[in-house]
Amino acid sequence: MVLDPxxxxxxxxHALAHPARREILRRLFDGEQNLSELSAPLKMSFPAASxxxxxxEKAKLVRRRIEGRSHLCRIDAKPLGKANxxxxxxxxxxxxxxxxxxxxxxxxxxxxxxxxxxx
Amino acid sequence: MVLDPxxxxxxxxHALAHPARREILRRLFDGEQNLSELSAPLKMSFPAASxxxxxxEKAKLVRRRIEGRSHLCRIDAKPLGKANxxxxxxxxxxxxxxxxxxxxxxxxxxxxxxxxxxx
DNA sequence: GGTATATTAAACCATATGGTTTTAGATCCG
DNA sequence: CGGATCTAAAACCATATGGTTTAATATACC
Numbered sequence: 001m002v003l004d005p006x007x008x009x010x011x012x013x014h015a016l017a018h019p020a021r022r023e024i025l026r027r028l029f030d031g032e033q034n035l036s037e038l039s040a041p042l043k044m045s046f047p048a049a050s051x052x053x054x055x056x057e058k059a060k061l062v063r064r065r066i067e068g069r070s071h072l073c074r075i076d077a078k079p080l081g082k083a084n085x086x087x088x089x090x091x092x093x094x095x096x097x098x099x100x101x102x103x104x105x106x107x108x109x110x111x112x113x114x115x116x117x118x119x
Numbered sequence: 120m121v122l123d124p125x126x127x128x129x130x131x132x133h134a135l136a137h138p139a140r141r142e143i144l145r146r147l148f149d150g151e152q153n154l155s156e157l158s159a160p161l162k163m164s165f166p167a168a169s170x171x172x173x174x175x176e177k178a179k180l181v182r183r184r185i186e187g188r189s190h191l192c193r194i195d196a197k198p199l200g201k202a203n204x205x206x207x208x209x210x211x212x213x214x215x216x217x218x219x220x221x222x223x224x225x226x227x228x229x230x231x232x233x234x235x236x237x238x
Numbered sequence: 239g240g241t242a243t244a245t246t247a248a249a250c251c252a253t254a255t256g257g258t259t260t261t262a263g264a265t266c267c268g
Numbered sequence: 269c270g271g272a273t274c275t276a277a278a279a280c281c282a283t284a285t286g287g288t289t290t291a292a293t294a295t296a297c298c
Contacts, residue, residue, distance in 0.1 A: 006138045013136035019125045048257055069265045069274045077212035087203050093196035188244045188295040
């Protein structure tokens with residue numbers, strides 16, 4: 001069905017790459033909202049906001065339920081799990097880099113204790 | 120210095136949205152490589168690959184050390200930690216969705232046991 | 239110096255992205 | 269019916285993206 005197995009991941013990461021779309025997701029986190037409600041706080045026209053929602057739908061991060069003239073949007077976080085799975089493989093790497101930072105900070109503290117605070 | 124605090128996150132997610140760039144990262148995971156080595160397995164011209172590396176550099180996911188005519192690239196996973204932090208806020212949501220899936224599968228298994236396998 | 243190698247830069251192209259405004263459909267409501 | 273509301277669709281625009289090919293630059297090597 002899906003030709004490129006990583007195509008979904010492309011769509012998810014691309015969807016997350018725009019702050020307006022992340023804001024939309026953040027607000028959907030608290031529950032369903034229709035397009036008007038979603039677009040209102042965004043500093044752009046309604047059609048622009050609507051297009052962002054479509055990008056989220058393509059990434060299957062948002063599902064739409066039409067009720068009369070209101071299009072109710074709901075978050076579906078499953079694809080975020082896929083993104084998380086991909087990141088997971090690198091967790092050791094970025095955690096190590098924070099450990100190294102911690103080590104530096106510890107070293108600085110130790111130096112402070114030994115020689116007293118400077119400046 | 121950074122006008123939009125989410126700009127880094129935009130760059131990171133955008134960088135991850137292309138399979139060639141994810142592949143580059145995956146290979147840098149195993150250690151430093153220069154541009155020629157990185158571009159060789161990609162089905163595109165050298166300049167195209169070089170541009171992808173620039174996108175990764177802009178997202179601070181890759182650092183470059185020039186040694187003679189060889190540009191050695193090294194992964195820096197810290198920005199992936201930022202991406203992970205953002206995702207973290209939604210973890211509960213996607214885990215719940217998997218639990219629901221598990222519940223459905225459990226239910227199906229229980230039915231199987233009760234009534235025997237059909238077909 | 240001369241040649242091969244690694245990389246950048248430039249020019250170009252097609253398509254995508256992100257926005258706008260305007261027009262057109264549905265649907266609700268008095 | 270008629271008007272207000274919610275949304276889509278279309279047309280348009282500027283810029284970005286992702287690729288190419290060709291030229292230029294810098295380094296290594298004989």
